[in-house]
Amino acid sequence: MKYESILIQNILLDNRYKVIELDSNGEIPTVWAVQRIEYDREIYLIFLNKENIYYRNAYKDMILNNTMYNGTGVEIIYVVVAYKGEEYWRNILADDYELITNVAVIDSQANDIVLNRLENIDVLNDLKLSMRRIDINNGKGKEIYKSSKSTMFLIFVNILVYFVLMFVNVKNGGNPLSMSPKILYMMGANVNINILLLNGQFYRWLFAMFLHGGILHISLNMLALYYVGPLVEKVYGKGKFLIIYFVSGICSSILSSMFLTTVSIGASGAIFGLLGAVLVFAFNMRKFIGKELLKNILFVIGINAVIGLTVSSIDKFGHLGGLIGGVVVSSLFIKKVKQEQIKSQD
Template structure:
C-alpha cells in the first residue's frame, strides 16, 4: 500500500521517530496547492497515547509542513472496529481516520473526511491493471490449453493402439500419422509441418510435454487472449518444424517446439511488464529456457533445432503482436 501511494499517488515518506515517548511513528505527505495531506500510520496502542494537537504542532515546527490535514491510518489485525472507533472518537479524529486490517488488506472503516485517502489507496490507473487482469483471468478455465492437451492425448491413444504398445510408439506408425520426414515433405506432404506437433514417441515424452504445456499455457492464454495464443502456438510449432526440416534429417515429432514458443511469448510478457513485476520473473524465464536447451543438447535423439526454431518463432510472433497492439493504442489516443 505504501509503495503504491508513493509510486502512483505522489506521496513522500516522512519519519517522525520518537514523539512524546512514542517510538516508531512514520507516515507520508502529499503536497497540494493550498495544503499538505499528511498520513500517520499508527496502531491502537499508539493512538490511545497520542496527543493529536501536539502532533500537529510537531509536524509544523519540526518537519516544516504547514497547513497540514492530518489523516490517521490505524493498522490492525482485527476485523472488529468498535474499540478502535471509540478510541478515535475520544481523540476527536474519527472524521480523518481510516482503519485498515493489514493482514487481510481490507479497509473496514473510513471517516467522512478521509475519502480522498481511500481513493488514493484503492485507485489503480488503467495501465497498471494489466497484471491483475492476468491473475484474475488465470482463475478461469484455459479452454485452448486444455483442448490442445486433449488433442495430443487423443493422438497418442491412436498411436498407442496402432503400435500395440503403451510406453513406446512404433516409428512406422508415427510416419503414417504425420511425423516430420524430410523426403516426404519434399514430395509435397507439407501438412507434416503441423501434424508432427501432435505426435509423441512414448508415454514419458507426452507426459513431460503436456505437463510443460499445462504449466505455461494458461498464463500465455490469459495474457494474449485465445486467438493470439493459438497464433503463437501454431506459428511456433510450424517454425520449429521448418528449422528441423532445414537442419536435421531425422524423423521429428512432439509439441516441444510449440512449447518453446510459449516460453518465448512468456519472455516477451515478462520484458513488457518488467517495470511492474521486476526483472526477477524475466530472469527466471531466461533460466528455464537456457536449462531446457542445455538438457536438450545433453540428451540423444532430442530435436534441438526444433526447440530453437520454436523459441525464435514464439519470440518473433509475440513481439509482432506487442508492436501491433502498441501502435493500435497510440492510434486510439490520437
C-alpha cells in the same frame, strides 16, 4: 503466506520503499509498514486486517514518535486487507473521520481495491502496480486455470491423439508406452525437408505437434503447457494465444526439418513459442510489473537451452524454431496487449 506479506514484497520491488516493523513489545499485535522518504516528507503505509485495525492509532503514534519530522511532513496511509468477503471495515470507516481521506481497502481474494479514499495518487498507483504484479506472477491462483479453456482444449486434444497413437502402436505389435518410429511416421511425424518437398507432405509440420513418443514425453509437455499456457492466454487473449501456439509449432517443425536425420514429434516447439511470448511480454512490461517475471522466464529458457545442448535426443532446432516463432508473432501483438494491461491498472 498472508496477502499483506505478498503485497509488501511486491511494493518493495520499488527501491523507494523500505519495510519497517511496528512492534510494541507484545502489548498489541505487531504489524508491518513500508516507508518512503522524500525531500520534504515521509510517507508510511500501514497494513491492517481484522485482527489489528482497532490499534491503528497506536501504530500511528509509534511512527510519529520516531519520525525525524516530529509529526509534521508525515503522511500516514492505512491499507486495510479484507479476507473472504469480510466487511468489518465498513462500520469502522463510518465512525472514524480520519480514515475518510487516507485509506484503501483491498479484497485479498479478488486482489482488487474495493474502497479508495487516497488523495496521494502516486501511492495509489504504486499499490495498483504491486497488485498487478501479484496477478501476473501468480495468475490469481486457480482462477486463471478455470478461464483457460483454449489451453485445456489443447491438452485434451494432445492426450486424445496419444491414446489413438497408442492404440495403433499396440495393434501393430508395439509397446503402449513407447511408440515405434514407423508408426510415428505413418501418423504424420516431421521428417527431413527434402522428403517433405519430394512427397509434398507439408501437413507433417502441423501433425507432428500432436504426436508424442511415450508417456513421459507427453506428460512433461502437457505439464509445461498447463503452467505456461494459461498465462499467455490471459495476457494475450484466446485468439492470439492460439495463433502464437500454432505458428510457433509450425516454425518449430520447419526449422527442425532442415536438420532432421530421423522423425521428430512433440508439442515442445509450440510450448517454446509460448515461452517466447512470455519473454516478450515480460520485457515490454518490466517497468510496470518489475523484472522478476523477466528473470524467471530467462532462467527457464536458459535451463532448457543447456539441456537441449547436452542431451542428443532433444530436437534443439525444433525448440529454437518454436522460440523464434513465438517471439516474432507475440511482438506483433505486444503493443496492443501492453496498452490493455496498462489500462487495466487505472
